[in-house]
Amino acid sequence: MFVRWDNLTVEADESARLPGYRDGAVVRRFSAPEALDTRFYEVHAKSALNRVPEASAVPFRWTVNPYRGCSHACAYCFARPTHRYLDFDAGRDFEREIVVKVNVPEVLRAELRRPSWKGEHVAMGTNTDPYQWVEGRYRLMPGIWEALRDARNPCSVLTKSPLLLRDLGLMREVAAVAPISANLSIPTIDERAWRASEPHTPHPRARMEAVGELNRAGIPCGVLVAPLMPGINDAPEQVERILSLAAENGATGIGGIALHLRGEVRAIFLDWLRSYRPDLVERYEALYARGAYAPKAERERLMRLVRDGPVPSLPSPTEDHRGVRRRGLAAPPENPPRERRGRPEVQQALF
Numbered sequence: 541m542f543v544r545w546d547n548l549t550v551e552a553d554e555s556a557r558l559p560g561y562r563d564g565a566v567v568r569r570f571s572a573p574e575a576l577d578t579r580f581y582e583v584h585a586k587s588a589l590n591r592v593p594e595a596s597a598v599p600f601r602w603t604v605n606p607y608r609g610c611s612h613a614c615a616y617c618f619a620r621p622t623h624r625y626l627d628f629d630a631g632r633d634f635e636r637e638i639v640v641k642v643n644v645p646e647v648l649r650a651e652l653r654r655p656s657w658k659g660e661h662v663a664m665g666t667n668t669d670p671y672q673w674v675e676g677r678y679r680l681m682p683g684i685w686e687a688l689r690d691a692r693n694p695c696s697v698l699t700k701s702p703l704l705l706r707d708l709g710l711m712r713e714v715a716a717v718a719p720i721s722a723n724l725s726i727p728t729i730d731e732r733a734w735r736a737s738e739p740h741t742p743h744p745r746a747r748m749e750a751v752g753e754l755n756r757a758g759i760p761c762g763v764l765v766a767p768l769m770p771g772i773n774d775a776p777e778q779v780e781r782i783l784s785l786a787a788e789n790g791a792t793g794i795g796g797i798a799l800h801l802r803g804e805v806r807a808i809f810l811d812w813l814r815s816y817r818p819d820l821v822e823r824y825e826a827l828y829a830r831g832a833y834a835p836k837a838e839r840e841r842l843m844r845l846v847r848d849g850p851v852p853s854l855p856s857p858t859e860d861h862r863g864v865r866r867r868g869l870a871a872p873p874e875n876p877p878r879e880r881r882g883r884p885e886v887q888q889a890l891f
Contacts, residue, residue, distance in 0.1 A: 556581060558626050558639065565639070574673050574740070578611060578636045585641040588648035589662065600663045600696075604648060606680040608639035610668040612700060612741045615812040616767055619667050621803045630804035635740075638674055645683025652691035661719075662688065665698035673740070675703060685710035694719040698764065700726075700741045702750035711759050721792070722761040724751050728773035729781050736816045737772070745785075752789030762786075763851070766797035768842040770827065770834070771820045776845060783849030794853060796846035798839045802832040 557564045558581060565581040590603045609623055613635040620630035628637050651657065664670050670681055685707055688695045695714065697704065704711075704722065714720045724747045728734050734744050754761035763786040768774050786794050801809055806828065813821055827834045834842075847853050 558583060562586070570674075570677060574611070578638060580674060581637065581639045582642045583639055584643045585647055587651065588641070588644045589651050598663075598666075600661045602660055603663045603666045604644065604670075604684060605664070605667045606641050606644045606670055606678075606684065607668050607672060607674065608641075609634050609637055611635055611638060611673045612669055612738060614738045614741070616737065616769065616799055616801075616805065616809050618800065618802065618805060620805050620808065622667065624804075631808055638672075640674060640678055641680070642678065644680055645687055648684055649687040649690070652687055652693055657691075659691070659693055661694040661696065663696050663698070669699050669701060670697065671699040671701035671703040675701075681707055682710055685714055689714045689717060692717040696721045696723070698723045698725060700724070700738070700747060702742055702746045705750055705753055708754070708757055708759070711754075712757060715759060720759060722754055722759055723764050723795075724748070724761065725764045725766055726782060726786075727766055727768070728778060729785065730773065730778055733773050737769075737812075748782075748785050748789055751786065751791055755790035755792065760792045761790075762793040762795065763791045764795050764797070765846055766795070767799035768796050768845070769799045770838065770842075771823060772817065774842060774845060779845045780849065783846070783851055787850045791851050794846060794849065794851040796842060798834055798842045800832045800834075801828050806832070 556567055561583045563584055565583045568580045568582060569575070569578070570580070588604050590605065592598060592601050592603060608626065609628070610617065610619065617634070620634045623630055623634045623637070626637075626639065628634065664681075664684070670684075675681055681704070689710065695718070699722075702724075711720060711722070726744050726747050727737070729744050729748075734741070748763070751761045751763060763782065765773075765779065765782055768779075773779075783794060799809075810821065810824065813824060827838060833839070
């Protein structure tokens with residue numbers, strides 16, 4: 541039977557069984573420079589909609605993540621520990637062992653048709669980027685947008701890639717029948733900091749141009765400056781430049797998240813810092829001596845950098861049980877839920 545990726549230049553070199561998935565995965569490699577030494581595990585997901593635990597302080601309860609692992613290889617990525625539940629590590633494996641849920645569009649369409657589904661907001665890009673490099677090959681997002689459009693379902697997307705412009709026509713079709721929004725994650729415009737901390741992401745200026753194109757096309761789009769890293773991308777002039785460019789491109793709002801270093805991410809980030817900015821290692825060890833979060837005073841300083849700019853602050857993802865959102869610097873929940881083996885996603889969202 542023909543499927544959408546049959547015409548790709550790939551090699552099925554082995555099979556594997558991953559925890560949490562009933563059937564074995566087909567392991568493929570792509571003969572492309574961007575994918576050298578990377579393996580892609582094609583799996584069939586039992587569900588597409590992931591329910592966010594009630595303890596998570598985010599303004600949505602449902603997410604869709606077509607990929608696990610991320611080739612962007614951001615040194616600070618909070619989602620790295622989720623790879624442990626596949627018996628992979630949070631370092632190189634997170635970047636080079638990518639799980640592809642090949643049936644997500646079809647499963648999502650079926651789930652949105654269920655009588656029990658109440659048409660709640662669905663967020664994408666909350667765990668790993670749905671528009672990372674491999675999306676250009678598997679093209680799962682068009683089918684996801686089509687399912688959301690046909691269900692007239694409210695939705696949003698967060699990404700670091702202007703590849704989402706490929707699907708602008710579908711996004712406009714969704715906008716004609718349901719609320720939709722987008723956000724581009726742009727932590728820095730500085731060339732050196734970008735190349736060091738996000739080695740396989742599209743250029744930040746290309747992301748900013750995508751913000752403008754989306755807004756001109758009628759898709760509300762903001763900018764997320766995340767994470768804000770002391771001594772790396774938090775100089776007032778650095779943040780002001782992002783805010784000014786966001787304003788020029790019609791950003792509907794801007795938000796920021798202070799760097800947090802939970803679990804294995806702490807060691808991975810500090811190892812990266814020792815090679816990139818060894819002069820900052822002692823400062824970070826002091827800032828994060830008590831845990832995953834910087835001291836309150838430091839988080840408030842970072843909050844002011846974003847809040848006082850020319851673009852209105854986006855709502856924080858924190859929302860109390862009365863539905864009241866707080867404005868300012870977005871921070872992940874202090875006590876995120878712990879994932880059990882076999883549950884496919886950790887639902888701690890960036891935005």
